[in-house]
Amino acid sequence: MKKQFKAIDITLVGMFVALMTIGANITSIAPFMVVGGVPITLQTFFAVLAGAVLGSRLGSVAMTVYALVGLVGVPVFARFGGGFSSIISPTFGFILSFILTAYVTGKIIEKNNKLPIYVVAALIGLVINYVVGTNWMYFAYKFWAAAPEGFTYQMAWxxxxxxxxxxxILAVLAGIFAYRFDKSVLSKNQFRHLKKAA
Structure with missing residues (x-):
């Protein structure tokens, strides 16, 4: 039997879509935070946090909704980008990676919710984000995007x-925050079984 989404689930998904949008566009107030065409954003932090706080299922759903909202044209991606054409962007791999990042982070924590595991899960989520995103960027520049002169796989990394x-640093902080949030807020009110229910 398929699990139905509750009102709180929809609310939390919407909240993380909003947080991802804010994190993606921090460069709008700090345009110098772009290196090699890659915006330095807070998206990875919020993707990890989504998995750690919401769990694997709901966290990955939130990241999927974020990606879909952007693809249909809402300007939620970095530098207020959006639209289906974003799929050929060299940085679109990072957006895809957020789904897997949230899922794996949440899945690890669901098996063991000790503080060190939260931090390890967050760092593993970060690794997934970098591996998927950087490899997508490399292949994009090699096969369909205009690569910078002398571009190599080493340069991408x-x-x-x-x-x-x-x-x-932010991944570690996300792990610590999610752990404390779980032990304080989630353990003392109606959200106690949020991640299990998700």
Missing amino acids: LWMVVPLPKDI
């Missing part, structure tokens, strides 16, 4: 060195 320290 060198670009990712810039946001990496920030993303590692």
Whole structure:
């Protein structure tokens, strides 16, 4: 029997779509936060947080809805991008990776909800984000996008060195925050079984 979405599920999905939109467009107030065509955003933080807080199912649903909302034309992607043409963007792989990032992060925590596991799950989610996103970017530049002069696979990964320290720190913070949120808010009210129900 398929599990039905409750009003709180829809609300939380909408909240994380909004958070992803905000995180994606932080460069609108700090345009210098773009390296090699890759915006340095807070999307990875919120994708990890979605999985850690909402669980694998609802977290991945939230990220899927975010991707679909952008693809139908709502300007929720980085630099207020949107539309189906975004699928050929060199950075679209990162958007796809958010779905898997949230799912895997949530799935790991569902098996063991100790603080170290939250942090490890968040870091594994970050690795997934980087591996999927960077490889998509490389193949995009090689096969259908205009690659910068002298572009190589190594260069693609060198670009990712810039946001990496920030993303590692934020992933750890996401894990800690999600753990504390679970032990305080989720354990004391009607949301106690949120992730299990999802």
